[in-house]
Amino acid sequence: MSRIKILYVEDEVFLGKIVKESLESRDYEVVMESDGALAVPTFKRIVPDICVLDVMLPNKDGFTIAEEIRQLNPQVPIIFLTAKTQTSDLVKGFTTGANDYIRKPFSMEELIVRVENALRYKVEGKKPGVTELLSIGSYTFHPNRQTLAGKLEEKKLSFREAELLKLLYENRDKIIDRKDILNLLWGNDSFFNSRNLDVYITKLRSYLKEDDSLEIITIKGIGYRFVIG
Amino acid sequence: MSRIKILYVEDEVFLGKIVKESLESRDYEVVMESDGALAVPTFKRIVPDICVLDVMLPNKDGFTIAEEIRQLNPQVPIIFLTAKTQTSDLVKGFTTGANDYIRKPFSMEELIVRVENALRYKVEGKKPGVTELLSIGSYTFHPNRQTLAGKLEEKKLSFREAELLKLLYENRDKIIDRKDILNLLWGNDSFFNSRNLDVYITKLRSYLKEDDSLEIITIKGIGYRFVIG
DNA sequence: TGGATTTAATGTTAATTAAGGTTAAGGCGC
DNA sequence: GCGCCTTAACCTTAATTAACATTAAATCCA
Numbered sequence: 001m002s003r004i005k006i007l008y009v010e011d012e013v014f015l016g017k018i019v020k021e022s023l024e025s026r027d028y029e030v031v032m033e034s035d036g037a038l039a040v041p042t043f044k045r046i047v048p049d050i051c052v053l054d055v056m057l058p059n060k061d062g063f064t065i066a067e068e069i070r071q072l073n074p075q076v077p078i079i080f081l082t083a084k085t086q087t088s089d090l091v092k093g094f095t096t097g098a099n100d101y102i103r104k105p106f107s108m109e110e111l112i113v114r115v116e117n118a119l120r121y122k123v124e125g126k127k128p129g130v131t132e133l134l135s136i137g138s139y140t141f142h143p144n145r146q147t148l149a150g151k152l153e154e155k156k157l158s159f160r161e162a163e164l165l166k167l168l169y170e171n172r173d174k175i176i177d178r179k180d181i182l183n184l185l186w187g188n189d190s191f192f193n194s195r196n197l198d199v200y201i202t203k204l205r206s207y208l209k210e211d212d213s214l215e216i217i218t219i220k221g222i223g224y225r226f227v228i229g
Numbered sequence: 230m231s232r233i234k235i236l237y238v239e240d241e242v243f244l245g246k247i248v249k250e251s252l253e254s255r256d257y258e259v260v261m262e263s264d265g266a267l268a269v270p271t272f273k274r275i276v277p278d279i280c281v282l283d284v285m286l287p288n289k290d291g292f293t294i295a296e297e298i299r300q301l302n303p304q305v306p307i308i309f310l311t312a313k314t315q316t317s318d319l320v321k322g323f324t325t326g327a328n329d330y331i332r333k334p335f336s337m338e339e340l341i342v343r344v345e346n347a348l349r350y351k352v353e354g355k356k357p358g359v360t361e362l363l364s365i366g367s368y369t370f371h372p373n374r375q376t377l378a379g380k381l382e383e384k385k386l387s388f389r390e391a392e393l394l395k396l397l398y399e400n401r402d403k404i405i406d407r408k409d410i411l412n413l414l415w416g417n418d419s420f421f422n423s424r425n426l427d428v429y430i431t432k433l434r435s436y437l438k439e440d441d442s443l444e445i446i447t448i449k450g451i452g453y454r455f456v457i458g
Numbered sequence: 459t460g461g462a463t464t465t466a467a468t469g470t471t472a473a474t475t476a477a478g479g480t481t482a483a484g485g486c487g488c
Numbered sequence: 489g490c491g492c493c494t495t496a497a498c499c500t501t502a503a504t505t506a507a508c509a510t511t512a513a514a515t516c517c518a
Contacts, residue, residue, distance in 0.1 A: 014284070014311075017292040018309075018311070018330065021292065021295065021309075171346075173349075173373060174346045174349060175342050175345070175346065177339065177342060177343075179339075215374060217373075217374065217375055218388075219388045220387070220388060221338075222338060222342060222388070223342070225373065227373050227374050
């Protein structure tokens, strides 16, 4: 299977490169275009599987680009990146069908989730995606359904709980920096969010206490390490 | 096993020297390159295990260097050092996988954690880490879980305790220089950290006193020797 | 040279500080 | 109102620093 191709239109070059590298390290093929006026020609040339458009662009804004892309291809998913100040009402009008939007500042985690959702939507129509199952000790974790099934019962997890558990699981046996968790899940590492993380760690520990081979170890001043077995 | 080789591209020479020394004190081999244009040639010459690239460089920026390095070697982990302003505060995350980001200013602790994680990822791919068990006299030591199990009970160790014990164990029967311990665990050998080490030695001795065949011997003015049996 | 004395290094325990854990009470959107 | 997220309050623990004790090496002096 060939790689998923993303057209990414962004005028802030530094930000763009970081996002591009990030997506590429997750095995997406990314073509970045920094000039709004060239977005549509580039689209025609590369024929991407999905588009990520900054709304605020010089020469031609993201919405206009989207309209023109829709003429060419009514199916392709488009994700808008909007600044916080731009009214969500205006944006909502564009988020019908295959469109979605993310408010800046966003975390990579967020972008990845949206991209994956959009692709799933594209492939399967309206069906929710194939739900992967993760086996964590004696538990079964369903990241998309946000459920954690133990021996006795299945617990529904909230979004934050599920995201945190997923992150810990993906980085099991490694030290994860507190800051990284905060930035990935909350978008910044302010003091309050930091205390918030503590709360969620407590929650997960309590959910996972049925299996004592599972442990979220604190590394004070640095972060956590999730050990399994 | 030969030492891990790091290519470190940084134009701020003063900062660079500090970081270089710090990494070297932790037993990494560090090659520093201050000219962006020479980064790729240096890469070819030394063939490092991991790259740490400042993004803002004269002549050639870190991202461009990364792209060229990727042509040569798609696997090697790359860690970018970015100033806060360069990301416009918009992307807060990092990516698991071959790439990682650290915002300047960063702590050495942070860099070390990233480097070690990146290397582990490289070595083990996505496989869960093998959780090792070490047998120390009548004790069983679990470095990742930070537990030390004696005949009667299992004691939870703190991060520092576990790291120190691991270090002693890895160098058992050899004389370990105090300075080396301080540099490896604390990153420098200041007076205060030195007293700190004394405290942790006392703690470990007390934890290990169940088995008389284990002894942490002081070699005054030099360091310690951990003898087993 | 060898015992006494000084000195510096380390041992030990306790106090302090700062990070994180826990639980519960607001707050906000659906 | 309910569920989730956030904030707050209070508690616990790790890491550091400090204080004082001990030990070994270095120096001194007969």
